[in-house]
Amino acid sequence: MSIGGCDLNTFATRLNEVLTLSVPVRTPEKLFGRERQLEKIQLALHSPGRHVFIYGDRGVGKTSLAHTAASLVQSSDNRPITVSCDHDSTLESVIESAINQGQSRMQVDRFKTSATIGVNTAFVKAEARFDERDISPKRSIVNMAAAVEALNYLASNYSDNTVIVIDEFDLIRSDEQRARFGVLLKQLSDGDVSVRIIFTGIGQSVSDLIGGHLSSQRQIEQIDLERLHWTGRQCIVESAFEYFGLEIPSVISDRICALSDGFPYYVHLMCSKLLHECYMAGEVVTTVTRPLFMASLNAAVMSAEETLRSCYEMATWRDEHMHHILWAMAEGADLNRKKDHIIISYLQVMKLLSIEPLTQKTFDSRFARLRQENHGAILCHALVGKDGVRPGWYRFSENMIRGFVRMQAEKCGIILDFDRQYSAHTASIRTAAVKGVYNPLSSVERSVARLRRDDEKDGEENI
Ligand SMILES: Nc1ncnc2c1ncn2[C@@H]1O[C@H](COP(=O)(O)OP(=O)(O)OP(=O)(O)O)[C@@H](O)[C@H]1O
Ligand SMILES: [Mg+2]
Structure with missing residues (x-):
């Protein structure tokens, strides 16, 4: 059947089968480019006492990796347990949610016996309150010891191999509460409690999230989740278009991969909008065209996540x-x-637009405003260390924003070069080696740069 040959409901259903725009991936067939990380997590979770911490940028695919790994490691007699944190979460509230979820899913007969065991033994000692009148009692975890006991109870009763995903750990506001999870992992290991926990959190390191000395403990396997590499991005595009029997020229699929900046969400977003354009096109589409792509970019930008x-x-x-x-x-x-x-990039953009660039002074003042709250603090200083800021270096306040800005530029017909390395020579040499090309600054740019430095003296000339 051609893409336009079905009704809207069928199209929408098929689209959701192949692209998971608003939900995390849960199965390995749909999780592209993360084979190495999946293997690492599986290995870690098979080793007694070990747990996993997945950290990285917002939207990079942490929850998807955690869910997929959990589904592989969890034994088939039950589903993995998933808990999301919020600002006010405490260790007790998180573990309580996990236990309650586990209990509600346990088979009734299995639950009855195990609940009794739980009450008569360590649970009471650990000061956990437990309401026996309730058919499906909610456990109230009051301290760390109760949390350990409750998890022990879950390990023995929920399934043969129980995996808990603790998602969005970074949302917990209290440093103290976050650090307590490090202590919990140590106690689980000491007490030989066999639940496996996968944490996810936005951050640059585990030590940012649970505190320095606890992050390095041997109970934690750290997964620094990078942006999706090129092949992973391409697999998402190919699988989606193949599913609809459509040809997508490599210039267009490459552009989607480049614009996405390695954030799978953008790949899903652009692909779903492009497939929608193909579906709506007046004539039967067998091969994606550039006008369809441009129209889909417009739609993608309009329906991107509100925060972006x-x-x-x-x-x-x-x-x-x-x-x-x-x-x-x-x-x-x-x-x-x-x-x-x-x-230099700015001058190029202005050249492409055929618009006179701002003067140095006006550029500087506008550039500075982009770091202010009333401008969404979209940019910030880069390379901020203990000794303060390294002057003159900047970045997007969140890496994910860059992909959105790229889509905006492309939508307006500005084709940016995403491969060029401007920084240290070492970086340029590395690109040359990997890609077989070296993209030096053009003589025009060089002379502009020279000119710009002259301008710094009086600061009023055009940059
Ligand atoms: N490896 C992948 N292959 C295909 N799709 C992916 C992959 N990883 C993530 N996705 C998709 O990308 C989107 C974002 O993924 P996910 O929610 O897992 O990211 P996240 O890092 O948890 O985001 P957040 O920081 O907002 O919690 C989802 O739509 C998901 O389906
Ligand atoms: Mg997530």
Whole structure:
């Protein structure tokens, strides 16, 4: 059947079968490009006393990896338990939710015996309150010891191999509460409690999330989840278009992969909008075309996650020039960018638009505003260390925003180069080796850069 040959309901159902835009992936067949990480998690969770911590950027695919890994390690007699944290979560409240979820899923007969065991023995000693009048009693966990006991109870009664996913750990506001989970893992290991826990959290490191000294303990397998690599991105595109029997030219699929910046959400978003355009096209589509792609980009930007749209909107609604500065910021491969290099990108953008660039002074003042709250604080200083900020280096406040800015630029016909490495020579040499090409700055750009430095003296000339 051609893509346009079915009704809207059938199309929507098929689309959701192949693209999971708003829900995490749960099965290995749909989780692309994470084979290595899955293997690492499986190995870790088979080793007694070990748990996993998946950390990385927002939207990079942490929950999907956690759910998929959990489904592989959890024994088939029950489903993995999943708990999401919030700002006020405590160790007790999180474990309580896990236990209650486990209890509600346990078979009634199995539950009756096990609940009695739980009450008569360690549960009471551990000061856990337990309401026997209730058919499906809710356990109240009052301290760390009760949490350990409750998890022990779950391990022996829920399933042969019980996996708990503790998602969005970074949301817990209290440093103290987060650190207590490190202590819990140690106690689970000491007490030989055989539940397996997979944590996920937005962050640069586990030590940011649970505190320095606890993060390095041997109970934790750390998974630093990077943005999805090229092959993973391509697999998502290919599987979606193959499913609908459509040809997608490599220039278009490559562009989707590049614009996505390695965030699978964007790949799903662009693919689903493009498939929708193909579905709505007047004539039968067998091969995706550039006009369809451009129309789909427009739709993708319009229906992207609210947080991304509002951040971009706050930065740009007052002033047209802010778009250009942000597009310039999204060029190149480096996430941390030096202001000199951003200016080179900016000049290129303005050349493509045939618009006169801002003067140095006006550029500087607008650029500074992009770090302010009333502009969504869309940019921030990069390379911030213990000794303070390294001046002149900037980044998007969240890496995920860059993909959205790239889509905005492309939608307006500005084709940015995402491969160019502006930073240290070592980086350029590395790209040359990997890609077999080296993209030096053009002589025009070089002379502009030189000119710009001259301008720094009086600061009023065009940059
Ligand atoms: N490896 C992958 N292959 C295919 N799709 C993926 C992959 N990883 C994630 N996705 C998709 O990308 C989107 C975001 O994934 P997910 O929710 O797992 O990210 P996250 O890091 O948990 O995000 P957040 O930080 O917002 O919690 C989802 O739509 C999911 O279906
Ligand atoms: Mg998540």
